[in-house]
Amino acid sequence: MEHKLDLLALLDYVDPSFLDYQEWLQVGMALKHEGYTASNWEDWSKRDVGRYRPGECFKKWTGFEGGGITGATITQMAKDNGWQSRSADSHELGWNDEISHESDYTFIDKNWIEGQEIKEPTVWNPVKEMTRYLETLFEASENVGYVVGTWQTEDGKFLPTKGNWDRTAGELIQLLNEANEDPGQVLGDYNKEAGAWIRFNPLDGQGVKNENVTEFRYALVESDTMDLEKQNAIIRELDLPIAALVYSGKKSIHAIVKVDAANYDEYRKRVDYLYDVCKKNGLNIDSQNRNPSRLSRMPGVERNGKKQFVIDTNIGKANWEEWHEWIEGINDDLPDPENLTDYWQDMPQLAPPLIHGVLRQGHKMLMAGPSKAGKSFALIELSIGIAEGRDWLGWTCTKGKVLYVNLELDRASCLHRFKDVYESLGWQPDHVNNIDIWNLRGKSVPMDKLAPKLIRRAAKKNYIAVIIDPIYKVLTGDENSADQMAHFTNQFDKVCTELGSSVIYCHHHSKGSQGGKKSMDRASGSGVFARDPDALIDLVELDMTETLTKQQSDRAACDVYTSYFKKYNFDYFDEHVGQDDVLSPAQMKTHAENGLKAHLPVIEKEVEKAVHLAKVKSAWRIEGTLREYPKFDPINMWFQYPIHKVDEAGILKDINPGEEQAPWKKNFGKKKSPQEKKQEQKESFELAYESCTIDGAVTLEAMAEFMGVSPKTVRNRVTNHGGFWITNGEIGRKPDK
Incomplete structure (x- = not known):
């Protein structure tokens, strides 16, 4: 499997000064599509000293919307300039790899494919060759473009003229059948040194450009840098939905592939997909053949002493949809369906519990709650509970090794917290060696980049739990977007799968009153947060009268x-x-x-x-939603710094959540003062700054994207806050006086 790569590292192989304007734009589009920033594009563009214009990248960036340009474009540019990927057989994770279960569509090793001979027609009938091609590709009423005229370059190369486009396939077939095996009477005489050409998609009879194509039915697959027999073998092994396979009379085979696109945009996407699959399976394709109005070699003519002829028609899969489904099917890493009968009397063993009655090993748990709930302390308590094999908030933990990923506290504070919690619990650190702490404050990266680094470090440590605190530091995308958050939470699945350990993480509540909500509706952002984990533990504050x-x-x-x-x-x-x-x-x-x-x-x-x-001290109620276990009764507890204690006496049993109000009060909340609003805005800005800190650098563009405001608004908030500076698009915190 080929993993997604660090595109910035690949750009070391691509010199912007050697690219034209369109290629430069494609790099920017690819970076945006893959989640990089405008600053990344600008930093790379600066290498082109002659053409670099400060700020131009940021102006272009905002206008990039879709376009189908992905990181594969940059990967190909890097390959063209000497970059080589790791061996396909190697599965070792690199420092900047992203773990991905997406297929690389590779299933053919061209080194082990035996060539397949191309047989020239025993009886040469030019008219039969041409009519077979026309009948296979066109309806009788469709206009066909073809070229028999040529012109010669200074170096002696023959190139086609515009040719003809005003005859229908039915008309040509009729005239050819009346031509006594001399197609020149119908098409005109051609240069036998150069051969002749034909366009494989129907035209409107007005010209030969892309806009004159009436049906985006076929695409051309051609390779002229490989052995002919090897080309033939790989094309057939790929099971491409081929309408006609034509020998060019020289170094290549022309495969006219059914793509059946509804419009030009879909045609481009399908051809990109087609070419990508072919290239990954050893067919060195000529990428200049993408255009739907492209010329291909006409069968039934000679070219410098060799015949251009139809090798085969209607081979491979019946159509694009069938082929596409087949390609996706043979490349996925999904298991086959299982019949329940096979396991009814011998059910597989369930994963052992990590937190008895709440979470199994290898599963995911989310702890959600507001500020002041002591979520970090609760997760430290859980780390210690697992390490010592003792209770956590009333639940028994399985003893084992745990990795605590600290993204928020400085190293010294984090270590002291663990010791303080041990002492406040009154527990002896008999198995403190079961706890590893990975301190990443100021060095956090997005979760899709952190996951492979985490797995690489944890691969042989036998952790039964990985605790990540907090996730806003590694959050990627819009937390209110279901698809983006699904991609984000999928990273936890990959950690669970690769390590066989549970992943436990915490997230904050959404704004507003939480008392009247269900536990799974309180976490901020998309409902994916609440529905993705196998266990959701939610904390809500109780009203301390x-x-x-x-x-x-x-x-x-x-x-x-x-x-x-x-x-x-x-x-x-x-x-x-x-x-x-x-x-x-x-x-x-x-x-x-x-x-x-x-x-x-x-x-x-x-x-x-x-x-x-x-x-x-504050009072809290734990509620939850579990996938593997029955729902538990709410647990009431006290948080008295630095630990939580379950309310064994039942003092809090009848206390309501502090934010729960009578219906008649809900529309009469106290308005915030200007000072409170200003403080809230300051805290929001500081949160955004911390979240955007990657390797110590925070850019104006990143802050604007995270906060969902314009760069101008970010500049104003820098000024209003007073504790930050901004220079050349970079934001930093002023030193304490």
Whole structure:
């Protein structure tokens, strides 16, 4: 399988100063089609010092819409200039490869194909050759273009004139049959050194240009750099839907292939596809034959002592659709359908659980939630739970190795978080060697580029889980576009398949109230995010009332007093402290003044700290959607930095999500102040900047594309923010004062 390649590396083989204007544009179109930026095109274009114009690439870029130009154009340019791909037998991932299950349409090795002989007609009948060709390709009423006249260049080469185009196929067939085996009486005499030509698509009788073609029925496949017998063998092995196969009288065979396109645009796409398949299977095609009005060799004439004749007609697949389906079918890497009977009594073993009751190994899980939910801490807790084989939010984890891909925190902060969580959980790091951390802050790349790098590093580590936090750093495309997000999430499938491990990632909620939504509708962007993973774990905040907050802070204070009594003066506690007293901070303080005088200063500091932590902790509810397991009941929990604790006491059972409002209140939300709007815009800009950081460089164009605004708007926001600079289309963060 040939993997998608880094087009920027391939452009090292393509000098823009040697390209014409159209080829230069095609490079830009190909880069845009494959997800690169205008800056990439501009940087490469700068190599043409004589013709480079600053800013021109960005102006052209916005006008590129479709056109069918893909990365294959750049690949071919690189090949033409000496680049060679890896061996087709090699499957080792390169640094910049994109993992792709798309076929490269290669199924013939020309080195192992034996040539197939071309047999010249035993009885030479020029009229029969011509009429056979005309009857095969044309309707009787269709105009046919043909050329018998030639002119000679300075180097002695014979070239065709415009020829004729005002006769129908039926008229020509009738006249040829009346010509006593002398086609010259009908077509005119031709130069026997040069031969004669014919156009394989019908014309309108007004000319011989592409616009004069009335039916885009056929395309020409010709190769003049290979052995004739080898050409014949490969053409037949490809099973092309050929209407007529003609020997040119010299170095090539002309295959008139049925493409049956509805219009010129479809014709171009089908011919590109046809040529691509032929080239990949060893047929060195003359790419200049793409035009639908192209001339081909006319059978029934001689050329420098050799005959031009029809080798065969109507061979291969019956039509384009059948051939196209066959090509796609034999090249896909999909498994064959299976009959249920074969496995009814011997079902395959299910993948073992990773998180019991939630997720199996090798499957995908998404954690979604708003800011302040501690999603990163929850994923660190999960990493530790898997490494130690312990519980996570009430679910048992299978013990094994885990890779935590850190895209957001600096290295030191990330490492400290893991240690802080271990200590807050009160767990010993008995199996901390099961945790690997890949720190990529400031070095993140789009997911389709990150996936092969990740797989290459993780291939022999036997991870049972890969945790990616957060995905906005590697997000490609518009998160509201279903097809673009499907391509994005497919990268997780590839990681799962290649490594056999689960992939777990987190994403943020969409804007607005979430309380009234189902768990799978809260994640921001396309519904693909919620429907793609095998398990969706969603966090929604619960409304911490003043009463509940006071209750929690009182309990925290009383717990401190109780712990000190049990440690230093249990006799006093047992004799004097009643059941109601342990619920009152004031009563417990009075008891401490009598029974714990020596420890009172330390106790008061501990109480103050505990009360503060109780006041700032938040309450959350976990809901979910599972593919492999039954739906679980909502789980309520506390987030008290840096860990989450399940609400075993049921205190939060009847609390509603904090954003859930009564219907009559929904249209009377508090308007944001100008300061709040400005702060929100600042945060949005900073998020976009972080997301566009690739190898430390952020361009104006990339920011505009990510934010969905114009470059001018981005410039204004740079100015309004005050913490960034912009120079020559590059944006950077100002150093802290």
